Amino acid sequence: MTKEACIPCLFSVFRQYGYDGATLAKLSAATGLGKASLYHHFPGGKDDMVNAVLGYAENWLQENVLQLLASEGSPQERLQNMCDRVNDLYGGGTQPCLLAILQAGTGRSVFHDDIKGALTAWIGAIATVLGEAGIEPSMAQQLSEDALIAIQGALMVSQALDNPRIFQRTLQMLPQQLS
Amino acid sequence: MTKEACIPCLFSVFRQYGYDGATLAKLSAATGLGKASLYHHFPGGKDDMVNAVLGYAENWLQENVLQLLASEGSPQERLQNMCDRVNDLYGGGTQPCLLAILQAGTGRSVFHDDIKGALTAWIGAIATVLGEAGIEPSMAQQLSEDALIAIQGALMVSQALDNPRIFQRTLQMLPQQLS
DNA sequence: TTTACTGTACCGAACGTTTGGTATAATGTC
DNA sequence: GACATTATACCAAACGTTCGGTACAGTAAA
Numbered sequence: 001m002t003k004e005a006c007i008p009c010l011f012s013v014f015r016q017y018g019y020d021g022a023t024l025a026k027l028s029a030a031t032g033l034g035k036a037s038l039y040h041h042f043p044g045g046k047d048d049m050v051n052a053v054l055g056y057a058e059n060w061l062q063e064n065v066l067q068l069l070a071s072e073g074s075p076q077e078r079l080q081n082m083c084d085r086v087n088d089l090y091g092g093g094t095q096p097c098l099l100a101i102l103q104a105g106t107g108r109s110v111f112h113d114d115i116k117g118a119l120t121a122w123i124g125a126i127a128t129v130l131g132e133a134g135i136e137p138s139m140a141q142q143l144s145e146d147a148l149i150a151i152q153g154a155l156m157v158s159q160a161l162d163n164p165r166i167f168q169r170t171l172q173m174l175p176q177q178l179s
Numbered sequence: 180m181t182k183e184a185c186i187p188c189l190f191s192v193f194r195q196y197g198y199d200g201a202t203l204a205k206l207s208a209a210t211g212l213g214k215a216s217l218y219h220h221f222p223g224g225k226d227d228m229v230n231a232v233l234g235y236a237e238n239w240l241q242e243n244v245l246q247l248l249a250s251e252g253s254p255q256e257r258l259q260n261m262c263d264r265v266n267d268l269y270g271g272g273t274q275p276c277l278l279a280i281l282q283a284g285t286g287r288s289v290f291h292d293d294i295k296g297a298l299t300a301w302i303g304a305i306a307t308v309l310g311e312a313g314i315e316p317s318m319a320q321q322l323s324e325d326a327l328i329a330i331q332g333a334l335m336v337s338q339a340l341d342n343p344r345i346f347q348r349t350l351q352m353l354p355q356q357l358s
Numbered sequence: 359t360t361t362a363c364t365g366t367a368c369c370g371a372a373c374g375t376t377t378g379g380t381a382t383a384a385t386g387t388c
Numbered sequence: 389g390a391c392a393t394t395a396t397a398c399c400a401a402a403c404g405t406t407c408g409g410t411a412c413a414g415t416a417a418a
Contacts, residue, residue: 036401
């Protein structure tokens with residue numbers, strides 16, 4: 001098990017249990033590595049692992065969402081493609097958001113800047129697409145924020161109500177709602 | 180310090196740090212009570228405290244939101260009043276949501292039914308108002324879900340971006356967006 | 359004297375972390 | 389090719405700390 005290969009395992013534990021809930025025992029079981037082996041790859045401990053997982057998530061976002069938003073095709077097509085990727089990312093509304101669970105609560109603020117940066121980049125990428133669709137910048141910014149509000153809110157409500165359809169419906173309405 | 184009086188203190192700790200992050204040391208410091216005193220009032224330990232805090236929150240919701248939605252006045256007025264209360268509840272977008280932080284992550288599911296019930300009641304109360312405004316039931320239900328999606332999503336995005344204005348703007352647009 | 363409540367001391371268990379060391383494969387040296 | 393050395397990946401066990409929780413003596417009020 002190489003370091004790169006075990007990061008997705010750590011990712012799934014952190015996004016399911018959050019920082020405090022993700023114990024070394026769970027992380028060890030998920031990766032198949034002993035605690036000491038985890039410390040071999042991540043000398044900084046849990047914080048080091050979270051940083052690696054956040055980098056992994058940001059990289060995924062960059063390659064699967066941001067690049068796609070900046071690619072060819074009509075704005076409507078690109079937004080629709082983004083929704084498809086987002087649906088995969090969150091398991092059709094059944095999987096929590098890593099950024100959301102690490103952000104939850106104002107208590108821990110160590111990873112706040114990372115989360116803020118990732119969300120800002122995401123919103124900016126959508127705003128650029130909307131700008132290319134002829135929407136004025138301030139309105140494009142606001143609509144992009146609304147898009148992420150809808151995604152994150154629908155994720156929370158869907159999981160609280162045990163109803164992934166709410167999330168899927170929200171994603172489905174998103175492209176036309178943005179124009 | 181009576182039992183009732185210390186519940187708001189427990190509330191603020193749980194909604195700031197979540198279940199795992201709310202240690203007995205923090206709960207003791209916030210209430211000014213020793214551990215023995217906390218266990219005198221809440222023999223069931225942390226779970227007991229969370230249940231009390233959830234009951235407190237549900238009661239607050241009932242008296243400050245649901246009753247208001249079912250009161251007199253035009254639908255628009257009642258929805259506007261709800262938004263004002265919600266703005267207070269979440270400190271203008273600076274305070275996390277207890278339900279959201281306890282719901283975060285699929286790991287812990289002990290309080291899931293409580294959270295689901297509270298959210299369902301809230302959505303139902305909004306849907307009733309929209310019904311009285313002449314909106315057909317299925318559409319009213321969907322719009323009400325969208326309202327909670329907007330509230331919860333805006334709360335998360337606002338706090339991640341350090342920008343409470345996003346939350347306030349969302350709340351401000353909510354009444355007209357529902358009709 | 360009874361009842362309600364609280365502070366102190368304490369417990370076992372679980373926590374994140376460190377230590378000491380093994381197995382293996384690659385690298386340098388003769 | 390044979391051998392010593394180094395680097396990497398890994399683990400069992402233990403470390404000190406903090407966790408949630410308990411036992412008990414003491415205080416205050418009725």
